[in-house]
Amino acid sequence: MANPDRFLLAGVMGWPVMHSRSPMIHNYWFKQQGMAGTYVPLAIRPEGLAAALRALHPLGFxxxxxxxxxxxxxxxxxxEVDAAARRIGAISCVTVRPDGALIGSNNDAFGFIRNLQQAFPDWRADAGPVLVIGAGGGARAVCYGLMEQGAQEIRLVNRHFERAREIADEFGAQIRAYPWQQRNEVMAGAALVINTTSQGMVGQPALEVDLDLLPEHALAADIVYTPLETPFLKAARQRGKRTVNGLGMLLHQGPRAWQAWFGIEPAVTAELRALVESSL
Ligand SMILES: NC(=O)c1ccc[n+]([C@@H]2O[C@H](COP(=O)([O-])OP(=O)(O)OC[C@H]3O[C@@H](n4cnc5c(N)ncnc54)[C@H](OP(=O)(O)O)[C@@H]3O)[C@@H](O)[C@H]2O)c1
Known part of the structure; x- marks a missing residue:
């Protein structure tokens, strides 16, 4: 448990960073928990990352x-890097140990799965093929999370095929990469389809996909949350599919970070979700 005599500090490092909703989320929890502390946006240029991370300990973060x-x-x-972050190939959270050592972890996969489970309580990873569109950092976390949950067949399509094939080669036989041109065909028989590309995000064109072959009971998820309903999710909803947006993926990463930093897990409440939604 956190020391009540200490003003607690955490933050998010990015470049740019002011668009991040993380300060809103974490500062809500400081208030909810009645704890003295703050979470700040830290605008860190790429060339300054090492120095900034090393400064966390002396600054008391x-x-x-x-x-x-x-x-x-x-x-x-x-x-140190935990097993999930090593496999995903990226760190989303750093924890400072009392001796100053920096521990890297990745809560993206956890956040994605928790969001899915909350939106679709009957969802099972092994219910049928999962189609993942995109092969960037978000896709790697999504694939890791799906495999951890027991997905048996993940179809991965990406504009640049090589990136999808790299993930398939690294992660194992449950993942098969398909060329971008086949993205509509591989909808056939899918139980779940997930957009992990940046397409559909504010300022970006819609993801170019055709959902005609998606089975009647398929679920659709997007990891983008600006806007909350992307054109991809809207198209799926209009076809009668159940959908979930990417905001919950972000929200559900928070309690894991708090557990590592402060020893408690605050709740993702409806009030918190509404607060963030109203800012989008
Ligand atoms: N909800 C959350 O907590 C959460 C977490 C992580 C990420 N995200 C969101 O997920 C999105 C992707 O993030 P990321 O970190 O994975 O980014 P990334 O590593 O840069 O990957 C971007 C992905 O989008 C694809 N893409 C970009 N432009 C495209 C186009 N014109 N047509 C088709 N595909 C295109 C890329 O394909 P190529 O490989 O062919 O370039 C790649 O697969 C962002 O919007 C990010 O904000 C949300």
């Missing part, structure tokens, strides 16, 4: 989250 573009580079800086 318990840890920080990492966002674009730092998640991969941080792997080379921290002192």
């Amino acid at each position: 318990s840890g920080c989250n990492l966002t674009i573009p730092h998640k991969q580079e941080a792997l080379n800086i921290v002192d």
Whole structure:
């Protein structure tokens, strides 16, 4: 448990960082828990990442989250990396140990799965093929989480095929990479389809996919949360599919970080979700 005599500090390092909703989320929890502390946005240029991470301990920070573009580079800086982060190839959370050592972890996969489970309580990873669109950092976390949950067949499509094939080669036989041109065909028989590309995000064009072959009972998820309903999710909803947006993936990473930093797990409440939604 956190020391009540200490003003607790954590933050998010990114470049840029001011768009991040993490300060809103974590400061809500400081208030909810009645704890003295704050969570700050830290605008850190890529070339300053190592120095910034090393400064966490002398400044008294318990840890920080990492966002674009730092998640991969941080792997080379921290002192220890947990198994999930090593496999995913990126760190989303750093915890400062009392001796100053920096521990890297990745809560993206956990957040994604928890969000899915909350939205679809009857969901099972082995219910049928899962189609993952995209092969960036988000996709790696999603694939890791799905495999941890027992997914038997993950179909991975990406604009640049090589990136999808790399993930398939690294992660194992449950993942098969398909060329981008086949993205609509591989919808056939899928129990779940997930957009992990940046397409559909505010300022980006919609993801170019055709959902005609998606089975009637398939679920659709997006890890993008600005906007809350992407064109991809809207198209799925209009076809009668159950959908879930990416906000819960972000929210559900928080309690894991708090557990590592402060020894408690605050709740993702409806009030918190509404607060963040109202800011989007
Ligand atoms: N909800 C959450 O907590 C959470 C967590 C992580 C990420 N995200 C969101 O997920 C999205 C992806 O993040 P990331 O970290 O995975 O980014 P990333 O590593 O840069 O990967 C971007 C992905 O989008 C694809 N892409 C980009 N432009 C495209 C286009 N015109 N047509 C088709 N595909 C395109 C890329 O394909 P290529 O490989 O072919 O370039 C790649 O698969 C972002 O919007 C991010 O904000 C949300």
